[in-house]
Amino acid sequence: MNNGPLQGVRITEFTSAWAGPYATCLLALLGAEVIKVESRRRLDHSRNTSFSTGKDFSGPNESSVFNSLNLNKLGVNLNLSKPKGVEIAKKLVRVSDAVMENMRPGVMPRLGLGYEVLREVKQDIIYLSSSACGQTGPEREYVGYAPTFAALGGASFVTGYEDWPPSNFMGAIDLRSATTSAFAMVAALCHRQRTGEGQYVDLSSQETIAVLVGDTLLDYIMNQRVPMRMGNRDDVTAPHNCYRCRGDDNWISIAVTTDQEWQALCGTMERPELAQDERFSDAYKRWNNQDELDQIINEWTKGQDYYDVMEKLQKAGVAAAPSLSSEGLFKDPHLKERDVFMQVEHPVIGKDWVIAPPWRLSATPAEIKRHAPLLGEHNDFIFHGLLGMSRKEIKELEEEQVIY
Amino acid sequence: MKGTVLGGVLEDVKVLEYCTMISGPYCTKLLADMGAEVVKIESPGTGDEARRSGPFPGDIPHQEKSGLFLYLNTNKRGITLDPGKPMGKEIFEGLVKNVDILVEDTPPGYMEQLGLGYEDLKGLNPGLIMTSISPFGRSGPNKDYKAYQLNTAHVSGQGYLLPIPSPTLERPPVKAGGNSCDCDAGLVAAVAVLSAFYWKGATGQGQFIELSKQEALMSMQRVESVTFANDGVTMTRQAQAQSRMPGGVMPCKDGYVVAVTPEEHQWKALMELVGNPEWSKEDWCKDQRGRSEHAQELNGYLIEWMKQHTKEEIFRKGQALSCPIAPINSAEDLLRSEQLNARDFFVEVEHPKAGRLTVPSSPYRFSKSPLRWERPAPLLGEHNEDVLCERLGYTREDLVKLRETGII
Numbered sequence: 177m178n179n180g181p182l183q184g185v186r187i188t189e190f191t192s193a194w195a196g197p198y199a200t201c202l203l204a205l206l207g208a209e210v211i212k213v214e215s216r217r218r219l220d221h222s223r224n225t226s227f228s229t230g231k232d233f234s235g236p237n238e239s240s241v242f243n244s245l246n247l248n249k250l251g252v253n254l255n256l257s258k259p260k261g262v263e264i265a266k267k268l269v270r271v272s273d274a275v276m277e278n279m280r281p282g283v284m285p286r287l288g289l290g291y292e293v294l295r296e297v298k299q300d301i302i303y304l305s306s307s308a309c310g311q312t313g314p315e316r317e318y319v320g321y322a323p324t325f326a327a328l329g330g331a332s333f334v335t336g337y338e339d340w341p342p343s344n345f346m347g348a349i350d351l352r353s354a355t356t357s358a359f360a361m362v363a364a365l366c367h368r369q370r371t372g373e374g375q376y377v378d379l380s381s382q383e384t385i386a387v388l389v390g391d392t393l394l395d396y397i398m399n400q401r402v403p404m405r406m407g408n409r410d411d412v413t414a415p416h417n418c419y420r421c422r423g424d425d426n427w428i429s430i431a432v433t434t435d436q437e438w439q440a441l442c443g444t445m446e447r448p449e450l451a452q453d454e455r456f457s458d459a460y461k462r463w464n465n466q467d468e469l470d471q472i473i474n475e476w477t478k479g480q481d482y483y484d485v486m487e488k489l490q491k492a493g494v495a496a497a498p499s500l501s502s503e504g505l506f507k508d509p510h511l512k513e514r515d516v517f518m519q520v521e522h523p524v525i526g527k528d529w530v531i532a533p534p535w536r537l538s539a540t541p542a543e544i545k546r547h548a549p550l551l552g553e554h555n556d557f558i559f560h561g562l563l564g565m566s567r568k569e570i571k572e573l574e575e576e577q578v579i580y
Numbered sequence: 581m582k583g584t585v586l587g588g589v590l591e592d593v594k595v596l597e598y599c600t601m602i603s604g605p606y607c608t609k610l611l612a613d614m615g616a617e618v619v620k621i622e623s624p625g626t627g628d629e630a631r632r633s634g635p636f637p638g639d640i641p642h643q644e645k646s647g648l649f650l651y652l653n654t655n656k657r658g659i660t661l662d663p664g665k666p667m668g669k670e671i672f673e674g675l676v677k678n679v680d681i682l683v684e685d686t687p688p689g690y691m692e693q694l695g696l697g698y699e700d701l702k703g704l705n706p707g708l709i710m711t712s713i714s715p716f717g718r719s720g721p722n723k724d725y726k727a728y729q730l731n732t733a734h735v736s737g738q739g740y741l742l743p744i745p746s747p748t749l750e751r752p753p754v755k756a757g758g759n760s761c762d763c764d765a766g767l768v769a770a771v772a773v774l775s776a777f778y779w780k781g782a783t784g785q786g787q788f789i790e791l792s793k794q795e796a797l798m799s800m801q802r803v804e805s806v807t808f809a810n811d812g813v814t815m816t817r818q819a820q821a822q823s824r825m826p827g828g829v830m831p832c833k834d835g836y837v838v839a840v841t842p843e844e845h846q847w848k849a850l851m852e853l854v855g856n857p858e859w860s861k862e863d864w865c866k867d868q869r870g871r872s873e874h875a876q877e878l879n880g881y882l883i884e885w886m887k888q889h890t891k892e893e894i895f896r897k898g899q900a901l902s903c904p905i906a907p908i909n910s911a912e913d914l915l916r917s918e919q920l921n922a923r924d925f926f927v928e929v930e931h932p933k934a935g936r937l938t939v940p941s942s943p944y945r946f947s948k949s950p951l952r953w954e955r956p957a958p959l960l961g962e963h964n965e966d967v968l969c970e971r972l973g974y975t976r977e978d979l980v981k982l983r984e985t986g987i988i
Binding site for chain 2: 180181182184185194198202206207221225226227228229230231240241244245309310312313314315316318319320321322323324326327328329330331332333334335336337340341342343344345346347348351352355356358359360362363364365366367369370373374375376377378379380381382383384385386387388389390391392393394395396397398399401402403405406407408410411412416417418419420425427429430431433486490493494495496497498499500501502503504505506509510511513514516517528529530531532533534535536537538539540542
């Protein structure tokens with residue numbers, strides 16, 4: 177059993193892709209028992225394809241992406257287009273504390289699994305719907321994925337080079353929506369713990385991104401100014417950029433915010449004359465002359481190893497850290513010492529590297545207990561073991577493509 | 581403040597915040613906006629560093645008018661306190677005795693030096709949930725290293741893959757715009773904090789939570805972060821996989837749009853949007869693989885069409901066809917968004933110095949417990965009297981002395 181703080185909580189989920197599954201994965205890492213309902217009829221695309229690398233998987237149980245986003249869960253198959261499938265789903269809800277879904281708004285109610293119905297099934301159920309734009313408003317049925325959430329939420333517009341189109345965003349945006357869903361779900365669990373009340377939670381992915389860049393909206397609100405892209409630069413301080421280091425596409429980020437840090441940077445570069453240089457003598461001048469400053473720093477970093485630069489600067493009290501690729505992260509000594517990369521044994525994939533839970537809780541640690549479920553792996557465990565259905569009935573339902 | 585005051589999801593949850601800038605304050609803002617009673621501790625005289633960060637109305641810096649500060653500290657109460665002084669420490673301890681949750685972001689080891697580490701504080705309040713946020717966590721070779729948001733953005737792997745796509749690897753990777761990286765860390769922390777509060781509700785037990793910003797940001801990249809470990813693939817910001825998928829970010833008549841069509845019917849919807857032109861009937865355009873091989877050519881055609889249409893037109897017509905396409909919204913577009921306004925996403929707060937201010941609210945709506953917008957961000961030391969006299973029983977004369985000695 178899991179030792180996490182949410183042990184004893186049971187969640188039934190009807191989600192696919194990234195934003196839904198990772199939300200309940202976080203809750204499962206924190207100890208909740210999560211039952212994932214899926215169907216062969218319409219497979220979760222993350223079982224088939226990696227949107228990040230473009231890799232296609234040859235079977236539904238071979239996806240490292242699916243594994244990473246569905247750790248610790250139990251998985252059952254139910255065909256919700258069949259009335260019997262819906263009835264079994266309701267039985268699962270009856271023994272659950274919470275439900276999460278991320279279908280297009282309106283789909284769950286049409287299937288007969290809307291909040292109003294499930295509240296009849298389980299009076300104090302918590303029901304969270306995650307969607308692109310929310311369950312209300314003129315755009316509620318608009319479709320979208322991570323790139324459109326980032327675009328509509330304002331993150332794309334401010335990300336990228338000042339002289340280049342705005343940046344696209346991929347799956348990482350979904351995980352922000354997912355983390356926000358997990359937070360809202362735990363809040364609703366706390367509310368229920370204290371009042372006995374369940375409730376409905378309507379989460380908009382577009383809004384989860386908008387609040388993360390919320391302060392950029394304030395500039396428009398206060399000054400009618402639209403914040404633009406500015407690469408790595410800061411509004412006020414400089415130097416504040418990435419600089420080339422030795423090797424292929426290796427960069428170090430350096431941020432200087434005080435005169436003291438500036439002096440320390442000059443000392444570390446063995447360029448004491450720069451500390452006296454008129455062009456860089458205060459924050460305002462450094463900001464105005466940052467193109468020159470960036471060139472000077474690049475000259476110094478370009479032949480060096482990025483860890484050497486980091487260590488020299490950190491010793492002098494200057495914030496510096498490499499821009500790490502997936503290879504860089506995997507080989508990073510600090511992350512290694514903190515066991516951030518972990519291997520999970522998966523029956524089909526074999527040993528699969530995943531990222532450890534991001535928090536360390538002293539009394540109730542978040543833990544990776546098992547690989548993501550194979551398709552239908554827990555049909556027997558859940559339908560027979562939890563719901564008490566006979567094996568004969570299960571077999572018939574399989575033949576009828578209800579358990580499918 | 582507009583609207584009625586209603587009970588929040590986290591009403592009566594007591595939180596103490598000893599943080600500056602963004603990550604820690606964003607974490608407790610999430611709790612405060614749900615109704616938790618958050619008391620923010622700032623340094624006497626100077627206050628939270630965010631007070632000196634813009635935007636400011638009219639670009640005139642003022643410690644009570646920072647847009648960043650006002651956004652990150654809604655619904656909190658604020659006091660000034662120096663826990664480094666013996667009397668300040670005593671007050672800090674008094675406050676800790678009466679809260680459920682403490683969130684702090686001082687460098688690892690600092691609270692222990694003050695005698696205010698978790699081991700010290702749990703003696704005063706065994707049910708305390710203490711969360712420490714730091715750039716690299718509390719162990720490992722980098723634990724004492726300094727990192728601003730730019731550094732954590734890059735050392736977590738988030739920056740390396742941006743922008744998508746980059747025209748050339750000769751230009752540096754960039755951090756995501758605005759302060760989203762620091763907010764990410766606050767959001768990730770909040771999930772654990774509330775989960776620990778749930779555990780406390782079940783058992784009465786408190787605990788210590790450690791959060792490394794680097795790891796919090798990595799958690800948002802968990803799929804991209806393991807591609808080398810599992811497949812020997814190092815993705816770059818040239819985003820090969822995405823550039824093989826036609827669509828993406830495209831210029832239009834008055835800005836940019838983004839389209840993403842993983843499903844065949846969505847591709848067909850996109851083709852319908854652009855009027856099912858001749859090239860869309862070519863053999864190579866009939867399946868994903870052919871299109872991927874001709875991605876560049878295809879994008880040329882698509883952009884040609886997009887450039888003749890406005891983002892509004894593309895958005896409405898495309899979505900009417902169930903095509904996942906959207907405008908790339910600026911701050912101005914967000915403020916004018918019909919959808920966001922129909923959902924009352926923006927709320928108005930009345931601030932004694934900054935005046936009436938619109939701020940983004942929250943990305944979720946709870947049916948039983950509407951979010952409350954009870955108070956604007958606190959003025960520096962605004963609630964010293966409220967908190968110290970009413971909660972801890974100090975007298976007004978005590979406050980005068982505490983102020984004179986720089987403790988509050």
